[in-house]
Amino acid sequence: MKQATTKQLLPEPEQETPDRNTINWAVAAHASGFLIYFLFGLHLLVPLFIMLTEGKKNAYVNHQALQALVFQTIMLLFLSIGGMLTLVLAGFLIIPTVAVIHLVLTTIAIITSSKGERYCYPLMEELGVDKTP
16 A cells, blocks of 8 residues: 655745845846847847846846746747748737737736746746746
8 A cells, every 4th residue: 555645845935025226137137028129139138147147146136037038038939930920821810919928928027026026937837947046
């Protein structure tokens, strides 16, 4: 007879509230996603820069910048696929859908991180990106 094992959940370590400077870096990492519509390429470089500089000093900034970087990369991939599919007219449905999802989730991320809370984009846990310190 097998004995059922239960996984005991450990209490989360208490997180101190980030200061305003830390919050500003996290918000900048998420807000840089809007650059995809104006200055292509910077939407990936800004969160990468923030992660490599300020992320080394603070785990909260590192987490938020990593979330933004992976999400912006995925959105770029989807928009590129939609662009290629415009040749067969399917892209004209995919591009606006991805753009709306991108705008909504990026706005939610900015609002949540401006409150000093950790934000994880949907499905990031399944991708293994939610590495909460």
